Amino acid sequence: MTAQVYGTAREALGDIADGAIVMIGGFGPAGQPVELVEALLEQGAADLVVVSNNAGNGEDALARLIQLGRVRKIVCSFPRQVDSWHFDAAYRAGSIELELVPQGNLAERIRAGGAGIGAFFTPTGYGTPLAEGKETRVLDGVPMVLETAIRADVALVKAYRADGAGNLVYRRTARNFGPVMATAATRTVVQVSEVLPVGAIDPETVVTPGIYVDSVVRLDSTTTLAGARPAAGRATS
Amino acid sequence: MTAQVYGTAREALGDIADGAIVMIGGFGPAGQPVELVEALLEQGAADLVVVSNNAGNGEDALARLIQLGRVRKIVCSFPRQVDSWHFDAAYRAGSIELELVPQGNLAERIRAGGAGIGAFFTPTGYGTPLAEGKETRVLDGVPMVLETAIRADVALVKAYRADGAGNLVYRRTARNFGPVMATAATRTVVQVSEVLPVGAIDPETVVTPGIYVDSVVRLDSTTTLAGARPAAGRATS
């Protein structure tokens, strides 16, 4: 159904049930939907399964969710960072389950979830501890591992601009996990720095078509650097 | 290696060996690399395996390749058209092998070929004659069929604009199979209506990164309608 534009991150987030699977975009600081995760912290859902490349930094909202014991499991490629002390503590205490996934397999499993592909054979991880117990097969001479699709109840994504139809463009390397996560969740909530009228994004340059977007919120804090080049719409010649 | 720009379709095509697997972009008239297929007709390679959504129209170059018996096998979703008489005749005579593939499976198998995915489980085709003899599995409650990746020796693609780094943008529904085929071939040859300087295509709007492109030729005949909206670069606000 058509995307709705909301006035606050909390309203855009809506209700998240206890036990929900929540995808959170971002790679390092780029593309983190900071305010949406803060809204989730405020909203109160617990027993969550989080799918995210990282596992929180310092005292940010994801780190706090973990500290508060509201994340039962995290599906993640790089949880360990210099300032991931809340995750580290929970992991060492055995109070959080970690499914460690190579970054490309994580992205491809999410894409599969959004694309209706149930599972796929990939060479990544073959012969390593992260493929232990998984089905393997040699295809065209290459040994591969079977990896299954990941879907979520909600995806939290940061994009650069939306139009009124929910079409999204991203900015530079902040694009990262947003476009695949947006496809793989029952409900996709997006924070942007600008909402344009329907038709204001060139149809050739749309990265995430509006069909994947349910809720949009414009946040000043999402605004990128002053003077930064726009993500789409620059003359090409 | 970096893309090369050539002066003629024949030069861009280069050598194609007998027995080569050749992907040809296009869906109906949109996105057909007409002059590149004509160059293939002229070049002379035989015993070809062609991967293409359609199987030639009227007396076009693909139809002629089939008529001349130079296509051993075609991997195709919709070979039968009102004017596909050369394919029809070859098929009825048993002189061409047809692997009929649902269109979405064809696209996904080509994507898998380009993405290093060996095979994947898809619901499309399950329980139908086109899945006969294929491995099946129920995943998350959905019965699925295992489909394998398709790769090619050469992909022939029509795009709209290239820059000197081989980055491509397409135009409207002519985009269709080009972007996935470009990723799945050892050598990708592209005809465009315009070659721009390196950097003239906004990095946010590139559809096919130059890494996938080997040879480019600019052809006047590829030019789209006068006055048509450019594929990228229109101001978004």
Place this chain on the structure above:
Amino acid sequence: MTTTSAAQRLDKAAMAARVAADIAPGSYVNLGIGLPTLVADHLPVGSGITLHTENGLLGMGPSPAPGREDPELINAGKIPVTELPGASYFHQADSFAMMRGGHIDVCVLGAFQVSARGDLANWSTGSPDAVPAVGGAMDLAVGARRTVVMMTLLAKDGTPKLVADCTLPLTGMGCVSRVYTDLAVIDVGPGGARVVETYGVTHAALEDLLGLELGLTDTGED
């Protein structure tokens, strides 16, 4: 548990309007080649319904004015169309991911046969000397959240197209949930065929015509 019954068999336009009436505002919809394309003319203005065409466009508009056709802007039937504000273009793998991943709310397809269980046959006449072609039929059949069929209830030779078991090669198994025809709207699925509405025929006459026992649907609405 009652069915409405119009006095008259529906013509194509009335069938298309009946299909359109079941599509919720704001839906993303794919209309198959042939009869289903007529549904576009009956979608209410301002309903916010967005059309997908699997060759790579979301936000498809009607045919262009004569002389304004663009050979690079066509639908899955290779007919020139237009783009509406808010449209987006994507490649074939992304387009079929959109379909297969369950993102299209409703897909309306034509059919040669539909079974009471919801099996669909719409890609092959089964004729041994026919040149086969499938296109996107199998992807469309299983991909949408809800797949419905729009067809005449009887073939030109008078044989029923709603059947106990499809005799033609299948497009998809158990994928159809509702069939819109000139004589009736009928739900199909694991519970068998159940009549929603009839047009110019009684429930009993419909059963005779099809040689099928038909239930009544619980509700005529989604």
Place this chain on the structure above:
Amino acid sequence: MTTTSAAQRLDKAAMAARVAADIAPGSYVNLGIGLPTLVADHLPVGSGITLHTENGLLGMGPSPAPGREDPELINAGKIPVTELPGASYFHQADSFAMMRGGHIDVCVLGAFQVSARGDLANWSTGSPDAVPAVGGAMDLAVGARRTVVMMTLLAKDGTPKLVADCTLPLTGMGCVSRVYTDLAVIDVGPGGARVVETYGVTHAALEDLLGLELGLTDTGED
């Protein structure tokens, strides 16, 4: 069938220059986090070498001038970078498809251990109380057309990092083809370890140091 031998052990910059010298003009290259990032400084101007960073950019440029950092333009090590003319951005699934599909010509990685067969261990120290993290390491190891390693030949505690069999958890099996170190360049693979060049050590001393029998490579070039 001869190896060159410099008088001196190479420093980091010389190692990076040596790696760079083997990268053909026009190549697409991914440089791993840590030591391999130094290679960028030694790629000749005008060589047409394009850098890929797996977080979604092809055509990565050097670090920006102070004050010009953009938190949304970073490399896989989360360090601010720049974009060069001809760059393109893409999402994670497309970026790893580019890597996994064999489109990157050369990937240069750091390592804890490399085996003579070309197995790689570079993501886990195997310490039971360590918090694990893998990132893109496993994808990079197996995806590129040619994966090479840049590392010191000995660990800080003096133990060799080129080994008969990796004892640390693997990143990929048989994926490395050449190892660039401070003391030698060594080819690895199904044929075992073969010396290409040594720096300040003799072939025999190298064998002693590693406790491995080392062959000579057929050719020192790609």
